[in-house]
Amino acid sequence: MATPETILSVKDLRVRFRTLDGAVEAVKGINIHVNAGETVAVVGESGSGKSQTMMAAMSLLASNGEATGSVDYRGRNLLTLSKSDLNKVRGAKISMIFQEPMTSLDPLYSIGNQLIEPIRRHRGLNAAEAREEALKLLRLVHIPDPERRMKSYPHEMSGGQRQRVMIAMALANDPDILIADEPTTALDVTIQAQILMLLAELQRKLGMAIVFITHDLGIVRRFADRVYVMRQGEVVEEGDAEAIFVNPQHAYTKMLLAAEPTGTKAPPPANAPVVLEGRNVEVTFKIGGGFLAGEPLMLRAVDDISIRLQRNQTIGIVGESGSGKSTLGRALLRLLPSDGLIRFGDRDISTADRQQMRPLRRQMQLVFQDPFGSLSPRMTVGQVITEGLLVHEPNLSGKQRDQRAVEALLEVGLDPNARNRYPHEFSGGQRQRIAIARAMILKPKMVVLDEPTSALDRSVQKQIVELLRKLQADHELSYLFISHDLSVVRAMADYIIVMKQGKIVEEGPTEAIFSNPQHVYTQTLMAAAIDVTRFRLSA
């Protein structure tokens, strides 16, 4: 093969943001190039500057950001182009798709309208010709029934379909380069695999170069020709994808590669006492209805589910978004009204009211997915984690509470001085530790963990998984571990329940489920996850 032509070359790019605390340098003088038709991955964890690099190249930085250096596209520096010249490149020669398929399309215009606009702008076609092109594009990205979909609005489509539309828009003008910024992170695993397949197929057909910005090493391994590993605004390692996986040089790359959670959890003895039991639990939501509005629509989010959680057991509840797994967790804690029998220990709590539940609450705790939204920003960490003590152990003196806060913070591996600081001063992983400390300080018997690692970087995920394991071993805790991430569930749970549309489609010991999934849906789920994470050279 002849020497590939370099079409994009980023030289000494620096990105700075002016903030109230002074200037923050997000990208510190990096060099990256992209050759025609190749697939380049820019890998890093959150805050590594991988997205800002490409945002700067496209002049999409937030208003307080500025970029210096040069971004050369076929001999022109994109950073110094006039806006009208730049707009002839953006969306035409270089286009971009984003992480957030749910919000990246304009909710107020139909799909057809949004597809036609860039086609007309860049190619000067008339409305009828552009419409034909738009239909072609929808067919290209395998949107079923494209004629009808042209008239649809984004909210009428699923996340996966919206991402397909985004891809269609990005490819509308036959670009040289497609920048894909975490294109599958917000999607369910089965959809992730489909979107990645689609991108690979389109690249074969159309021959554009793809720049993957991702934290997901599975994608890199599977799709990339070359890799840049970024950390704290710098490129720490670059080279052939295969070489980097076989023989990583930089310590950070090695750490990233080793960050997949490992290990398994042994099941508790068969005669371990049952902590929480649900029998035929059902949760129904009422949608609409009311005066002259006709019959309300009844949606059964949890449909006839029975579950037995023993002491020192972790049950993984797996399913895609909308499967009812979080609703089930909440219903079992009696945070949502439900039908069926729920027992906590030997007590029937199916009909317990708030007052009756209050003394039990300390024994059944909940940790949420979002470490940013779930801690009150106006309370110190100490106040956040001791708040439960005020309710459940009102007799403690201030000093005793403080002592308990110190113990809880030490237990989750944080500096006790953290209790005098505010949540925003901590990273996502640290915040999740604070949220865990808030649950642990009450010495619970069971904890519902609702996607506790999903918002975290891989390397941090692994630490949180290890922390949760250690706490379980120390206190004989029982976990209900809700997650869509099969690799984390495999490391954490000894028993797995697979949910789909509110029902259990399969359940059993973890190893049995993983080695021999029976239900078609479980198999699809596994296949999708494995497709993304396992190395297959000839894609």
Add this chain to the structure above:
Amino acid sequence: MLRYVFRRLLTAIPTLFVIVTMAFFLMRVAPGGPFNQERGLSPEIKANLEAQFGLNDPLWLQYVHYLGNLLRGNFGPSYNMPDFTVTELFAKGLPISVQLGASALILALLLGSVLGTIAALNQNKLGDYTVIALATAGSTIPTFVIAPVIQLLFGLTWKLLPIGGWGDGAFINKVGPVLTLALPQIAIVARLMRGSMIESLRSHHIRTARALGLSDWSVVVKHALRGAILPIVSFTGPAAAALLTGSVIVETIFSIPGVGRYFVDAALNRDYTLVMGTVVVIAIFTIIFNLIVDVMYAVVDPRVRYD
């Protein structure tokens, strides 16, 4: 959609009924009556008057009579302006108030939106600070200060506008009162628009539009503005109901024969029928404009569906 509008109009009936009932009895709880303040009214004459207007009947009977009349579209006679029925007073004054209010509202929406958009596009720069300063001034300076200042400057000093009066609806007579009515609303709209426009400009789909190389005009007007307009739409409902039913201060200062003055005058004089008439009119305006707002919402935002 039609079904939804029909349903909303049906629910308006019990709403109106509750409002009328509450207003009717609250009015009677207040001490005094329509003929208490007439000077030198001998007890016999007062008794005669009250008998003539049925004010001696038991309260429930008066209520039933009032409701009966109301259902036939009859608001009854005004007690303090005995030459007119309430209906006649509204027929004369309401068109005037509606004209002024509608002009002020349209002016406020147009100017306020433009100013707010300019501010948002220049966030934390001079243009933004100027608009914010104007908006703060506009919403803090009370109408009873603005109106005389307009009269003084435009009327007396520069002699550009008449100082007051309706002049049979001549354009020049409307300028002062419309400006006075509009200024605070412009300020509110500008601030609302600035906030929602800033948010809209930061949204992901605007980033998409930019990444597609669309023109600034399309990014700002077609994509950002349409999303940002929704808070303005919801503001317009109550604002329209308030503006179109007249303003006491503006109509008094500019001597405009609208309906804005009735509410206060009537309440002070215990002119029961006129108060009730005003309450019903304001309630109907509020209900109708809120309905229009909700329909507009569905027009602007395809995610809003009523069925």
